[in-house]
Amino acid sequence: MENNRAKRSKRRSILALTLVFGPALILIFMATRGCDHRFKKLADYGLVETPTFSVFNHKGKQQLTLNDYKNQVVLITTLQTTCPHQCGLAFFPLTQNLYKDLRTNKRKKLKQVRMLSIVVDSLGKPVSEQELLDIQDMLKSRVEGFDPELWQLINADPKDFYNLANNGQKLIVKDPKYFGGVSYNELILLLDKQNHLRMVLNGHTEGMIRKMKEHLALLMKQYDKERAKKQK
Numbered sequence: 001m002e003n004n005r006a007k008r009s010k011r012r013s014i015l016a017l018t019l020v021f022g023p024a025l026i027l028i029f030m031a032t033r034g035c036d037h038r039f040k041k042l043a044d045y046g047l048v049e050t051p052t053f054s055v056f057n058h059k060g061k062q063q064l065t066l067n068d069y070k071n072q073v074v075l076i077t078t079l080q081t082t083c084p085h086q087c088g089l090a091f092f093p094l095t096q097n098l099y100k101d102l103r104t105n106k107r108k109k110l111k112q113v114r115m116l117s118i119v120v121d122s123l124g125k126p127v128s129e130q131e132l133l134d135i136q137d138m139l140k141s142r143v144e145g146f147d148p149e150l151w152q153l154i155n156a157d158p159k160d161f162y163n164l165a166n167n168g169q170k171l172i173v174k175d176p177k178y179f180g181g182v183s184y185n186e187l188i189l190l191l192d193k194q195n196h197l198r199m200v201l202n203g204h205t206e207g208m209i210r211k212m213k214e215h216l217a218l219l220m221k222q223y224d225k226e227r228a229k230k231q232k
Helices: 002-038 091-104 129-142 206-231
Strands: 053-057 060-064 073-080 113-120 151-155 187-191 197-202
Touching: 053 129, 073 206, 091 113, 091 206, 113 129, 129 151, 187 206, 197 206
Parallel strands: 073 113, 113 151
Antiparallel strands: 053 060, 053 151, 073 187, 187 197
């Protein structure tokens, strides 16, 4: 009888200790091993190469290539001359959910991120330099805190940027279901610091723009993790 009481008392003690210290032990495991085990790394779809293109930024007009953006994370979009009234991208969520986050964190965790927008007409074709400058004036007047260094406009043929394949599927597709009849009008590309394509998402919906922001955060977390390893 005494032995049974002792066993029951021991079991109650173990249960009490588990209830008290169990959550703490789980947190310790997550901090040391669990989080590292579940860390997701973005796929790498290979190098993106383009010819020289014209960029309109804080320095005015410049002739650059993507090599000039090495060691920076780059988001590539198109921007139609009909924006913000009618665009391939969801313009308001693009500026509020994505650009605003870049702008408010440009001196902190997102200081190495740039957004490049190829200015095209409603059919996805390159525009004149004056039309591009008109779009830049529109951004200055309609987008809070517009920074031409952070959000740079490009005068180029979008096919030079979107002539890629993602998961075996070509990014340039002609179909009436897309804005202007061409798929790249709606796509956002995420390039890492070595100009490798890491994510492609359709920016025509607010949800997809939020998802791109999440993938950008995941890529930046990967760089933080790599930097921490080097400092050990």
